[in-house]
Amino acid sequence: MTTTLVPVFAALGDDTRWSILAALGEGDASASALAERMPVSRQAIAKHLSVLHGAGLVEPVRVGRELRYRILGAQLSATARRLDAIGAEWDRRLAAIKQIAEEL
Amino acid sequence: MTTTLVPVFAALGDDTRWSILAALGEGDASASALAERMPVSRQAIAKHLSVLHGAGLVEPVRVGRELRYRILGAQLSATARRLDAIGAEWDRRLAAIKQIAEEL
DNA sequence: AGTTTGTGCAACTATTTAGTTGCAGTTTCC
DNA sequence: GGAAACTGCAACTAAATAGTTGCACAAACT
Numbered sequence: 472m473t474t475t476l477v478p479v480f481a482a483l484g485d486d487t488r489w490s491i492l493a494a495l496g497e498g499d500a501s502a503s504a505l506a507e508r509m510p511v512s513r514q515a516i517a518k519h520l521s522v523l524h525g526a527g528l529v530e531p532v533r534v535g536r537e538l539r540y541r542i543l544g545a546q547l548s549a550t551a552r553r554l555d556a557i558g559a560e561w562d563r564r565l566a567a568i569k570q571i572a573e574e575l
Numbered sequence: 576m577t578t579t580l581v582p583v584f585a586a587l588g589d590d591t592r593w594s595i596l597a598a599l600g601e602g603d604a605s606a607s608a609l610a611e612r613m614p615v616s617r618q619a620i621a622k623h624l625s626v627l628h629g630a631g632l633v634e635p636v637r638v639g640r641e642l643r644y645r646i647l648g649a650q651l652s653a654t655a656r657r658l659d660a661i662g663a664e665w666d667r668r669l670a671a672i673k674q675i676a677e678e679l
Numbered sequence: 680a681g682t683t684t685g686t687g688c689a690a691c692t693a694t695t696t697a698g699t700t701g702c703a704g705t706t707t708c709c
Numbered sequence: 710g711g712a713a714a715c716t717g718c719a720a721c722t723a724a725a726t727a728g729t730t731g732c733a734c735a736a737a738c739t
Contacts, residue, residue: 481588486581487697496665498672503715515698517716536706536715542669547662551655558651561600565646568602591727607685619728621686640736641685 474527479550482526487511488519492528495542499532502540578631583654586630591615592623596632599646603636606644 482488487509494505502520506513520540523529528547529540586592591613598609606624610617624644627633632651633644 477588477590477593480584484581484585484588485697489581492665496668498669501715511697512699513715514700514717518697538716542665544662544664544666544669547665548659551659551662554658555652555655558648558655560648561596561646561651562648564600565602565648589727605685615727616729617686618688618730622727639685 474546474549476550476553479526479528479546482522482528485519487515488523491516491519491523492542495529495540499534499539499541501537503537504539578650578653580654580657583630583632583650586626586632589623591619592627595620595623595627596646599633599644603638603643603645605641607641608643 490509491505494500494508502513502517505516509516520529520531524531524540526546527543529542532539532541594613595609598604598612606617606621609620613620624633624635628635628644630650631647633646636643636645
């Protein structure tokens, strides 16, 4: 499962979505429930949840007539591993270039 | 140095900026140099570099009259560590909640 | 000195997106 | 059956942003 990396970052690049994620970190919740303790409308939150779902960061869970969302920490950890690998690769390459430059 | 996390993700949530980062991963380059091998104007790239600099992902380096940019892999690794910690914390909390629910 | 090359600034366009309100459809509960 | 509570869809507004072009300025080279 190699989710595309960019949409995940785009999803994480918004304060409101972090507020939602922080709230979900304390337990599953529906868009309506989240809207009650946040300064934005239910529909706005529903859209954000859709984006987060598209990024694989949350998943919907039906509970009776309400639709709760569960946070997926594993996806975040997986993203972190890929980020770390990319950063390390950059530093490795640049160190190699510096090495070659010094040998001239 | 605790850079704010959200701008970093916002910076990474764009395909063009990833292209720029990929190019810089092979060595420092100026906005003009990058514009020659990319399908966007120099000014567009300059703006992207400004965003990346604001996020602490690149740093400017003066070389004569040109302004090259160097990629900072360490910032990416630092971000990765924080991401991983957050993801792990979410999973830990949700596991605890599940545990409590089962004990009822 | 004059030409080239690279950067910086400003104005403008177009697309995306975060947010809203309003209404229709369903499931649950009394 | 009927009211209440959630969800889903659609249209709209406002702000942010990715992109452009044009021009002015400074440093380097011949």
